[in-house]
Amino acid sequence: MDLHEAMRCAPTSRRFKPDPVPREMLLRALESARFAPSGGNRQGWRVVVVQDAERRVALRGLYLPRWRAYTELTGAAAMLADPASFDAARVRMVQRADDYASNLHEVPVHLILGVRLEDLAVTDAHLPRQSIVGGASIYPFAQNLLLALRAEGLGAAMTTLLVPAEAEVRRLLGIPEEVALAAHIGVGYREDPWPGRLSRRPVQEFAFSERYGEPLL
Numbered sequence: 439m440d441l442h443e444a445m446r447c448a449p450t451s452r453r454f455k456p457d458p459v460p461r462e463m464l465l466r467a468l469e470s471a472r473f474a475p476s477g478g479n480r481q482g483w484r485v486v487v488v489q490d491a492e493r494r495v496a497l498r499g500l501y502l503p504r505w506r507a508y509t510e511l512t513g514a515a516a517m518l519a520d521p522a523s524f525d526a527a528r529v530r531m532v533q534r535a536d537d538y539a540s541n542l543h544e545v546p547v548h549l550i551l552g553v554r555l556e557d558l559a560v561t562d563a564h565l566p567r568q569s570i571v572g573g574a575s576i577y578p579f580a581q582n583l584l585l586a587l588r589a590e591g592l593g594a595a596m597t598t599l600l601v602p603a604e605a606e607v608r609r610l611l612g613i614p615e616e617v618a619l620a621a622h623i624g625v626g627y628r629e630d631p632w633p634g635r636l637s638r639r640p641v642q643e644f645a646f647s648e649r650y651g652e653p654l655l
């Protein structure tokens with residue numbers, strides 16, 4: 439698959455066929471993803487591949503209450519309760535995310551992404567705002583993985599709602615204390631056709647020339 443095509447058409451997949459995913463496909467994706475950059479080339483990423491039915495049920499048990507709390511907090515729950523009063527496309531997305539949470543145990547593969555905290559160079563740790571840089575040594579790997587899965591013809595959904603359940607996920611999967619949870623990626627064969635085009639803002643809205651706000655185009 440052409441790189442640009444993969445980048446432009448790697449949507450979040452939330453509905454999957456029940457078919458199991460061959461381990462070779464996952465290995466090929468991980469094999470390419472590992473060439474991601476990281477601070478000092480420390481490569482602190484760690485991945486647990488979960489396919490066992492009972493563990494998938496346990497992951498759903500941890501995910502679902504956090505999703506429900508999130509929908510209450512963001513107003514998504516109100517949207518689901520009264521869909522006619524909201525933008526139809528937005529309601530569709532929230533509905534899909536809600537179904538994804540309810541059916542999480544049926545997602546064939548769960549990739550639990552962690553990162554060794556001692557491998558992170560957090561250069562903004564002392565700024566008087568929340569730190570962003572720690573993630574910069576794990577999320578390029580996550581995006582590489584999403585693109586590699588796309589190239590395999592596999593759908594994927596990256597979410598972060600399991601991260602607050604880090605302690606429980608650690609216990610469930612035997613992840614050591616020094617590894618922090620970064621993301622959860624559900625993987626499988628996509629149920630729906632691949633979309634032709636994703637909804638994203640145009641370049642002129644976020645890229646500038648020389649000074650912030652000056653048009654690049």
Ligand SMILES: Cc1cc2nc3c(=O)[nH]c(=O)nc-3n(C[C@H](O)[C@H](O)[C@H](O)COP(=O)(O)O)c2cc1C
Nearest residue numbers: 448449450451452534535538596597598599636637
């Ligand atoms: C950090 C992060 C957190 C996300 N969390 C959720 C989530 O909790 N539930 C969900 O269904 N999708 C989640 N997503 C997927 C986004 O909703 C998705 O990337 C966005 O709506 C664009 O969708 P598209 O690529 O299909 O166009 C998350 C994505 C990212 C990068």
